[in-house]
Amino acid sequence: MVFFHGGGFVLGSVDTHDALCRQLCVGADAVTVSVDYALAPEQKFPAGLDDCVAAIRWAREHAAEFGGDPDRVALAGDSAGANLAIVSALRLLRTAGLSFRALLAAYPVTDAPDLARASYVERGAGFGLTTQAMIWFFDHYLDEPGRASDPDVSPSRSPDLAVLPPTYVVTAEFDPLRDEGIEFARKLAAAGVAVVHAHHDDANHGFLSWAGTNEPSQVALDAACAWLTAQLG
Structure with missing residues (x-):
């Protein structure tokens, strides 16, 4: 499993998501490469997206060196990291014909x-991630605001969603990204992707990182x- 951390394309690191990656590694019984x-x-x-694509290629090419299987690869990420996992999958499927066993997208950024x-109106303040933070993140991520509609930035706008592997979408009720995650799951289902949508009524953005504490x-x-585990066989 190749994992991409969240942080609005601006924050976060391998260290901030180390505990979550360790739990994913043990829980899914999968070698986990954190990018x-x-x-x-x-x-x-x-630039960040290019790094993610390169990391996936590297992980597949070197899988045998660390006990992995290049034919059983899942991509995963939370928030902005989920965005990068989705877009990386689409790019590699489109440009290199690479396929993946599974995609885990936790409270994903799927649109500008x-x-x-x-959800931006109802949950945009007071629950952790805010509307203003999302605006700030996108202002920093893009050099041209007009690129926000690019499917490589907003994958819910991609015409190629049908090629995605089986996907598990996690959404949280108290999250400004709630509705775009729900819409993304619906678009995947409409495109014929085998999608599981797990919505959590009692959670806010980032809640999977608290596993072990609640x-x-x-x-x-x-x-x-x-x-x-089921998808990776």
Whole structure:
């Protein structure tokens, strides 16, 4: 499993998500490669995405060196990292014909901030991740605001969603990204992708990282890991 951390394309690191990756590794019984990709604003889009694509290629080519199987690869990420996992899968399927066993997208960024979207209105302040933070992240990530509609930035706009592997989408009720995650899961289903949508009514953005400290987060992570194990065989 190749994992990409969240942080709005600006923050986060291998260290900030180490505990989550360790739980995914054990829970899914999968060698887990955590990727340290370029962050904005020092390196704007598509630098981070290019790093993620290169990391996936490297992981597949060197899998045997660390006990992995290049024919059984899953991609995973949370928030902005989920965005990068989705877009990387689409790019590699489109340009190199590479396929994947599974895709785990936890509370994913799938579109540019839309202040009219209900979850941005209802959950945009007071629950951790805020509307203003998302605007700030995108301002730092993109050198041209017009690129926000690019499918490599907003994968829900991609015309190629049908090629994605089986996908597990996690959404949280108290999250400004709630509705775009729900919409993304619906688009995948409509495109014929084998999708599982796990919505959590009692959670906010980032809650999987709290597994081990509270039962709801652990239950949600265990379910995602069980699904990954089944997909990876």
